[in-house]
Amino acid sequence: MRGRKGEEGCELLADLAEAGALDAEPITYEDFLPASAAGIFQSNLASTSNESRQSTAESASIKVDESEARRTLEAAVGGTILDYLTLYSEQQTQSLVEVGAILGTDVDTLVQTTMRQGA
Structure with missing residues (x-):
C-alpha cells in the first residue's frame, strides 16, 4: 500500500x-472463472457440426482468441461474464x-x- x-x-x-x-x-x-476457460468447455459442448467432433488433441491445438473464448464461455453458461x-x-x-x-x-x-x- x-x-x-x-x-x-x-x-x-x-x-x-x-x-x-x-x-x-x-x-x-x-467464484471466479476466467474467460480463457472457455476452451476447456468447448470439447464438452454438445454440437452437431463435424468441426466440434474433432479429437481432444486436435481441439487443444486450435488457438482461440480471447474474445472468441469469452463468447464461447458466455454461451456455455448462458450469461455475461463480467470483467x-x-x-x-x-x-x-x-x-x-x-x-x-x-x-x-x-x-x-x-x-x-x-x-x-x-x-
Missing part, C-alpha cells in the same frame, strides 16, 4: 491503516470514496493516485 515518493494519497492510506484508523480488507474472488478487473476497480474506488466521506475530505486525488498505481 505504500506509495512512491510524492504519492501522498497512498502514503496517507498506509498511515491510516497502520494507525488502526482504517481496516484494510482484501477483495477476494471466490473481474473492472469490478475490483469499482469496489476499490467506492471504498476510497467512503473513506473520504468518513474523514470529511475530498478523495478525488487519492482515488486517482491509487488507480494510477494500481494499488
Whole structure:
C-alpha cells in the first residue's frame, strides 16, 4: 500500500491503516472463472457440426482468441461474464470514496493516485 515518493494519497492510506484508523480488507474472488476457460468447455459442448467432433488433441491445438473464448464461455453458461478487473476497480474506488466521506475530505486525488498505481 505504500506509495512512491510524492504519492501522498497512498502514503496517507498506509498511515491510516497502520494507525488502526482504517481496516484494510482484501477483495477476494471466490467464484471466479476466467474467460480463457472457455476452451476447456468447448470439447464438452454438445454440437452437431463435424468441426466440434474433432479429437481432444486436435481441439487443444486450435488457438482461440480471447474474445472468441469469452463468447464461447458466455454461451456455455448462458450469461455475461463480467470483467473481474473492472469490478475490483469499482469496489476499490467506492471504498476510497467512503473513506473520504468518513474523514470529511475530498478523495478525488487519492482515488486517482491509487488507480494510477494500481494499488
